[in-house]
Amino acid sequence: xxxxxxxxxxxxxxxxxxxxxxxxxxxxxxxxxxxxxxxxxxxxxxxxxxxxxxxxxxxxxxxxxxxxxxxxxxxxxxxxxxxxxxxxxxxxxxxxxxxxxxxxxxxxxxxxxxxxxxxxxxxxxxxxxxxxxxxxxxxxxxxxxxxxxxxxxxxxxxxxxxxxxxxxxxxxxxxxxxxxxxxxxxxxxxxxxxxxxxxxxxxxxxxxxxxxxxxxxxxxxxxxxxxxxxxxxxxxxxxxxxxxxxxxxxxxxxxxxxxxxxxxxxxxxx
Numbered sequence: 001x002x003x004x005x006x007x008x009x010x011x012x013x014x015x016x017x018x019x020x021x022x023x024x025x026x027x028x029x030x031x032x033x034x035x036x037x038x039x040x041x042x043x044x045x046x047x048x049x050x051x052x053x054x055x056x057x058x059x060x061x062x063x064x065x066x067x068x069x070x071x072x073x074x075x076x077x078x079x080x081x082x083x084x085x086x087x088x089x090x091x092x093x094x095x096x097x098x099x100x101x102x103x104x105x106x107x108x109x110x111x112x113x114x115x116x117x118x119x120x121x122x123x124x125x126x127x128x129x130x131x132x133x134x135x136x137x138x139x140x141x142x143x144x145x146x147x148x149x150x151x152x153x154x155x156x157x158x159x160x161x162x163x164x165x166x167x168x169x170x171x172x173x174x175x176x177x178x179x180x181x182x183x184x185x186x187x188x189x190x191x192x193x194x195x196x197x198x199x200x201x202x203x204x205x206x207x208x209x210x211x212x213x214x215x216x217x218x219x220x221x222x223x224x225x226x227x228x229x230x231x232x233x234x235x236x237x238x239x240x241x242x243x244x245x246x247x248x249x250x251x252x253x254x255x256x257x258x259x260x261x262x263x264x265x266x267x268x269x270x
Contacts, residue, residue: 008061008080008101015112016257023112027119031098034123037130038083039096043067049129053217054122055192061101073118074233075174076104081119109236111256114229121222125191129217137219140210147208147224154231155206157238157251158184165241172237173230188230194218196227198234206231 011023038046046067047058056071065082073079080101087095100119102108107115128135143151161169161184169177175188182202189195193214199207210223232254239251252265 008103009108011100011102011112011116014102014108014110014115014256014258016261021112023116026116027100030116030120030123031100034127035096035098037127039085041130045130049126052192053129053214054125055189063099065099069122071122072174073110073115073229074106075171076106077110078102078104078107079115079119079122081122108258109255110229110233111254114232117225118229121225124222125218135216135219137221138216139220140215140223142220143208144221144224147227150228150231151206151208153250154235155200155204156248157235157242158200158206159202159204160238160242160245161200165237168241169234169237173233175230186230186234190223190226190230191218194223196223196230198227198231 011027012021015021015023017024043058050056050058050069054069054071056069058067059070061068061070061080061082063082064084066085068080068082071079071081080103082099082101083096084099085096102115127133163179166177166179169175169186173186173188175186177187178185180201183200183205185197185199187195187197189212191214194212194217195210195215197209197211199209201207208227210220210227215223235251235254239247239255252260255263255265
């Protein structure tokens with residue numbers, strides 16, 4: 001069980017929205033859609049999927065939940081998906097619900113847009129594993145128009161990475177990092193035996209590839225989205241370690257509103 005004193009945040013706190021915001025509604029929709037998957041699911045089957053396919057843990061975090069799936073999005077950025085089953089004592093309208101909490105010193109850096117979309121990907125992944133369904137999107141060797149734009153818009157800040165950043169990047173990303181002759185290679189295992197590799201070859205050229213024996217368990221569309229989250233997190237590292245530099249607007253746009261308010265960066269965002 002997680003330490004009862006552990007500090008948790010909601011997605012609305014990260015978004016700095018007092019009332020229910022769009023990402024909280026998105027998580028509510030995910031809960032409503034996926035609840036039926038778990039009502040009669042053997043806990044051992046779920047535990048095996050969480051450990052073997054997601055790379056998370058199944059635990060209790062102290063809220064009287066039936067169980068919680070905890071996933072390390074990035075080091076010091078954890079996502080908790082908690083399931084509560086109430087039975088029929090409250091009537092037929094509400095038998096169960098899912099709640100989503102976040103913890104870690106860096107979770108408040110990441111905007112709700114990234115975390116909510118990542119949770120949606122995880123839940124779709126679990127859905128397919130439970131139902132033994134294959135994905136139909138397997139275009140791993142091609143890039144969508146969105147990814148091409150992302151690579152072009154986010155490549156320039158990579159030029160600020162220095163040799164001394166290597167070990168810090170390893171810790172910050174939970175990834176393998178190599179300094180090459182002209183640039184960088186960064187390889188992260190996003191789910192067990194599913195890898196994303198970023199290649200920055202200098203001259204503002206950023207590329208991406210996917211590999212791993214379990215690659216076909218995830219759709220090419222979803223792995224692209226997770227790759228964008230990885231690129232965004234690298235930009236957070238670059239931004240925090242180069243605050244004295246004139247950085248592109250995108251470097252500030254990848255942070256949560258909670259964090260930008262703390263840093264007084266609102267005026268520097270588009």
